[in-house]
Every structure is written in structure tokens, then in C-alpha cells.
Amino acid sequence: MDAPVQLRDITFAYGEGELRKAVLRDVDLTVAPGEIVLLTGPSGSGKTTLLTLIGALRAMQDGSARVLGQELRGANEAARVRLRRSIGFIFQSHNLLGFLTARQNVAMALEMDARLSERQRLDRAAELLTQVGLADHLEKLPAQLSGGQRQRVSVARALAAEPGLVLADExxxxLDKASGHEVVMLLRNLAKSRGVPILLVTHDPRILDIADRVVAMEDGRIVDTSAEKHAAA
Structure with missing residues (x-):
């Protein structure tokens, strides 16, 4: 089986001419099925840019990126949109729609599946929210939820379409320590039970112990990659 993420010689820059600024330089990275990889490093080291390239949120420039079997080098916008439907995204800011309930926010992620009725989408959303511990909060708006609860809604939304890959940015x-721990344990259980790889950008030293590998970046390069002591456990 091919690795879900295979990057070779990824180089990326913003701007043109004298304003051109390289943010990624010759990055190689492979992520295996069910593997949790944390990307760490100082601000400006290229972590989030790398995540957006893997997630097909921006066009490739140089190098090769095979994600879920799709080569992104030279892929057009339509191909990138198709790939994004197979990836679950989790962001720091939740990105929930404030006028929709928790259940409606999760159900939105299933609207591209024409096989499902609205009732089936809402039922599936309720199942996912129950799995992340929010069975009693289905009809609440984001403003009625704590930060940890909102992030759990975003985790449920990311899982709704049964993605082949989850990308998480901070x-x-x-979140406080307890809520942050709850969220990362949900992600770890997902990776291990379903074989879904997770690539997670973080500055948070509290969550390093969930990783199979910690990949450190600096000035657009991978400078260290280490297996966590428990990864083989």
C-alpha cells in the first residue's frame, strides 16, 4: 500500500522577483497509514504552508507531492477540489458557522454526498457528535459552547465524510490543558482505530506524547525527525 502522504523535494516561495521569499526548501516527508505526525518549529518555519500544500489548498510549485494517491504537481483546481473532499481539516479558530447548530455545522460537511438525504446527514452528524462527547449539545449554537466543545464539533465535522487523511493546524x-488533552486523544483514537493518518501543526509541548513522530522545521527545512518513545507500544 502506498503511503497516504509522500513528499519529495518540495520547494515553495511567496512573491516574485526581488520580493520573492522562499518558505519551503527541499522538504521530504512520508506519512504512513494511521500515523500521527506532529510538525513543530518556530513561527515562520513553513509548517502551515506545508500543511496547505498537502491539503491541496494552494497550488504546488516545485517538487512532488502524492496525497492519497493523487499527484499534486501540475494538478488543476478541479483535481485539488476533489482531493480536498477526502481530507478532514481542523483549524485553531474552529471555523464554525455561528447561525447553525452543532449538528447542522457537522451535517454541512456531508452536503456533497448526493446519496444522503437531509435527515440522513443530520442523523450521521448526531452520531459523530455523540462519539466526541456532545450528545447533549446537538442543538446548541457555537456561542453556547465552550472552546473545547467547539473544537470537538470541528473534529466531528472533519470526520464526517470519513476522510483518508486529517490535517490539523494548531x-x-x-484550549486549556484539559480541553486540549480531550481533543488530541479523540484524534489519536481516530488514527489508531481507523488507520487514518494525522498531520498536526503545533507549538503546544503538552501534546507531543500523542505522536508517532515529531518533525521539527526551521527556515523552511526539516531539521529533525524523531520517533516518540511509545510509538512502538
């Missing part, structure tokens, strides 16, 4: 940054 998912615990705005």
Missing part, C-alpha cells in the same frame, strides 16, 4: 492553541 487545534489546541486556544
Amino acid at each position: 487545534p489546541t492553541a486556544a
Whole structure:
């Protein structure tokens, strides 16, 4: 089986001419099925840019990126949109729609599946929210939920379409220790029970112990990659 993420010689820059600024330089990275990889490093080291390239949120420039079997080098916008439907995204800011309930926010992620009726989408959303511990909060608006609860809604939304890959950008940054731990354990259980790989950008040292590998970046390069002591457990 091919690795879900295979990056070779990824180089990326913003701007043109004298304003051109390289943010990624010759990055190689492979992520295996069910593996949890944390990307760490100082601000500006290229972590989030790398995540957006893997997630097909921006066009490739140089190098090769095979994600879920799709080569992104030279892929057009339509191909990138198709790939994004197979990826679950979790962001620091939740990105929930304030005028929709928790259940409606999760159900929105299933609207592209024409096989499902609205009732089936809402039922599936309720199942997912129950799995992340929010069975009693289905009809609440985001403003009625705590930060940890809102992030759990975003985790449920990311899982709704049964993605082949989950990408998370600072998912615990705005959470207290207890809520952050709950969120990362949900992600770890997902990775291990369903074989879904997770690539997670973080500055949070509290969550390093959930990783199979911690990949450190600096100045657009991978400078260290280490297996966590418990990864083989």
C-alpha cells in the first residue's frame, strides 16, 4: 500500500522577483497509514504552508507531492477540489458557522454526498457528535459552547465524510490543558482505530506524547525527525 502522504523535494516561495521569499526548501516527508505526525518549529518555519500544500489548498510549485494517491504537481483546481473532499481539516479558530447548530455545522460537511438525504446527514452528524462527547449539545449554537466543545464539533465535522487523511493546524492553541488533552486523544483514537493518518501543526509541548513522530522545521527545512518513545507500544 502506498503511503497516504509522500513528499519529495518540495520547494515553495511567496512573491516574485526581488520580493520573492522562499518558505519551503527541499522538504521530504512520508506519512504512513494511521500515523500521527506532529510538525513543530518556530513561527515562520513553513509548517502551515506545508500543511496547505498537502491539503491541496494552494497550488504546488516545485517538487512532488502524492496525497492519497493523487499527484499534486501540475494538478488543476478541479483535481485539488476533489482531493480536498477526502481530507478532514481542523483549524485553531474552529471555523464554525455561528447561525447553525452543532449538528447542522457537522451535517454541512456531508452536503456533497448526493446519496444522503437531509435527515440522513443530520442523523450521521448526531452520531459523530455523540462519539466526541456532545450528545447533549446537538442543538446548541457555537456561542453556547465552550472552546473545547467547539473544537470537538470541528473534529466531528472533519470526520464526517470519513476522510483518508486529517490535517490539523494548531487545534489546541486556544484550549486549556484539559480541553486540549480531550481533543488530541479523540484524534489519536481516530488514527489508531481507523488507520487514518494525522498531520498536526503545533507549538503546544503538552501534546507531543500523542505522536508517532515529531518533525521539527526551521527556515523552511526539516531539521529533525524523531520517533516518540511509545510509538512502538
